[in-house]
Amino acid sequence: MTTLLLVLNTLVALALIGVILIQRSEGGGLGIGGSQGMGSFMTGRGTANLLTRATAILAGIFMVLCLVLDVMNKGASSDTKGHDILAQPAQKTSQQVPAKPAPVPEKTK
Numbered sequence: 001m002t003t004l005l006l007v008l009n010t011l012v013a014l015a016l017i018g019v020i021l022i023q024r025s026e027g028g029g030l031g032i033g034g035s036q037g038m039g040s041f042m043t044g045r046g047t048a049n050l051l052t053r054a055t056a057i058l059a060g061i062f063m064v065l066c067l068v069l070d071v072m073n074k075g076a077s078s079d080t081k082g083h084d085i086l087a088q089p090a091q092k093t094s095q096q097v098p099a100k101p102a103p104v105p106e107k108t109k
Helices: 002-022 044-072
Strands: none
Touching: 002 044
8 A cells, every 4th residue: 555655656746846847937837939829729827727726736635645654654663673773772883092192201401
C-alpha cells in the first residue's frame, strides 16, 4: 500500500511540476506567441484559469498524499532498533594525549 501511494505521490509531483512550468509568469498561461488566432482551443483567460485550478487541485492531492504517508509510517522506525541516528550512543574514539612540550632551558646569567 505504501509503495502504491509513493508511486502515486511521485506522479502527482511530476504532473504538478509540468503544470507549473507550462504557466506564464505574467499569468497568461500557455502564452506561446501573443496572438490568439492560431486556432487555440481556449482563450488566454480560460487557459490561465484552467492551469490555476489544476495547480491548486494537484497541490491539494500532493499534500493529502504526503499526510497519509506520514500517518501510515508513524512509529514504523521505533519498532526496529538501529535506524535512529540520534538514539545511538556516541562511538568512542581513541583519544590521543598531547605530547608534553620540551623543557625550556634556563638562561644563564
